[in-house]
Amino acid sequence: NAGVTQTPKFQVLKTGQSMTLQCAQDMNHNSMYWYRQDPGMGLRLIYYSASEGTTDKGEVPNGYNVSRLNKREFSLRLESAAPSQTSVYFCASSAGTGVTDTQYFGPGTRLTVL
Amino acid sequence: QKEVEQNSGPLSVPEGAIASLNCTYSDRVSQSFFWYRQYSGKSPELIMSIYSNGDKEDGRFTAQLNKASQYVSLLIRDSQPSDSATYLCAVTHMDSNYQLIWGAGTKLIIKP
Numbered sequence: 001n002a003g004v005t006q007t008p009k010f011q012v013l014k015t016g017q018s019m020t021l022q023c024a025q026d027m028n029h030n031s032m033y034w035y036r037q038d039p040g041m042g043l044r045l046i047y048y049s050a051s052e053g054t055t056d057k058g059e060v061p062n063g064y065n066v067s068r069l070n071k072r073e074f075s076l077r078l079e080s081a082a083p084s085q086t087s088v089y090f091c092a093s094s095a096g097t098g099v100t101d102t103q104y105f106g107p108g109t110r111l112t113v114l
Numbered sequence: 115q116k117e118v119e120q121n122s123g124p125l126s127v128p129e130g131a132i133a134s135l136n137c138t139y140s141d142r143v144s145q146s147f148f149w150y151r152q153y154s155g156k157s158p159e160l161i162m163s164i165y166s167n168g169d170k171e172d173g174r175f176t177a178q179l180n181k182a183s184q185y186v187s188l189l190i191r192d193s194q195p196s197d198s199a200t201y202l203c204a205v206t207h208m209d210s211n212y213q214l215i216w217g218a219g220t221k222l223i224i225k226p
Contacts, residue, residue: 042216105157
């Protein structure tokens, strides 16, 4: 039981390049989330998916797209990376569809955009 | 004004003492409150959740909620060096059933 896994762990991009961050969970959870964490700031929600086939914007969705490929997988795509997207990205999942459910986080992806 | 505020620290506490971490929030209708712990370079993990005014205890951890004053605190008794981490406060957002609003965290250092 691996929990929530993310790939890659580290990535360096040049401005304008694109990439997809992958996330998978093996806990049969319904909800999945993508956050970014910047120094001195709290976690900010980028997108979430309350169930397979649905996605919704969070607090900071601009510059990102997501795909809930199936119940296990939720990917985050940067179409044209910008230095402002340099951050640590966390994927999380929770069993139910409500905010009171415990969120389980992946190990994170540290992204640098030059 | 930030919606969830925490003192960034670092808060330095001697081993064996009580560590007290505080969090204030601006949304009066928030109903659910969470404390997550994050070790350096790692991901957050849930320690406590609290939904009603008063105290909730779990082992060495006690969460305290005062909705009238809009603050939530976390007490750690008998602090251990392994408690050294950043503690994140998260609060439900009034406009969303899915979104938490997070504080920036308080860095706690337990000195042996």
